[in-house]
Amino acid sequence: MLYIMLAGGRVLWYNGGMVVVKRSVAARVIFSVGIVFMVGGVLALFAAIQGISRLSVIVPVLFLAAGAGFAIYAIRLRKRSLYLFFASYFLLIGFFLVLLALKVLPIPFSQSWPLLSVFAGLSLVPAGWYHFTRIHAVYLLPAVLFIVLGCVLLFFSLDLAPWSFKQFMLNWWPLLIVLAGFMLVLGSLVPKNSNGPATKR
Secondary structure: OEEEEEEOOEEEEEEOOEEEEEEOHHHHHHHHHHHHHHHHHHHHHHHHHOOOOHHHHHHHHHHHHHHHHHHHHHHHOOOHHHHHHHHHHHHHHHHHHHHHHOOOOOOOHHHHOOHHHHHHHHHHHHHHHHHHOOOOHHHHHHHHHHHHHHHHHHHHHOOOOOOOHHHHHHHHOHHHHHHHHHHHHHHHHOOOOOOOOOOOO
């Protein structure tokens, strides 16, 4: 016999002597908002100690809050791999902006922006692994491509190359063909799921 009782924002299931407690949606939202306030307060405190404007920590907190929200959706709703990608991506961007705001990273955003492409590639890995439960070319190839592209752009953005990006493209464009061939070879070597994509999302 199954009994359901609402009490204190919780739903209690009684089935065969077992009580399962689940928090309501409102309780989860309040918990998430509390975490965001705690993180934002800590960042504002560090900013005040180091003499940094408190407004500079607003954007990182917004990204962290968005990442936490997508993480909750990934746990509660379907299409979890999609929400897991956005959760990982926004959390990485949030932590990255936190380090920039607190001046832990000495590189300005105008030079370090290619890391956003690297973060996209890194975020594809857990999302794809959750969807397929193993290595699959569908997410591995785009992930590698985003990471390589970000590293190349970062190399030029930091002025580590002796030539400009335009000169590099004019002289070394055949490398794009080599990279495309490498991606095709890698895609052919990675085993594909003969039974179709996994049903878990």
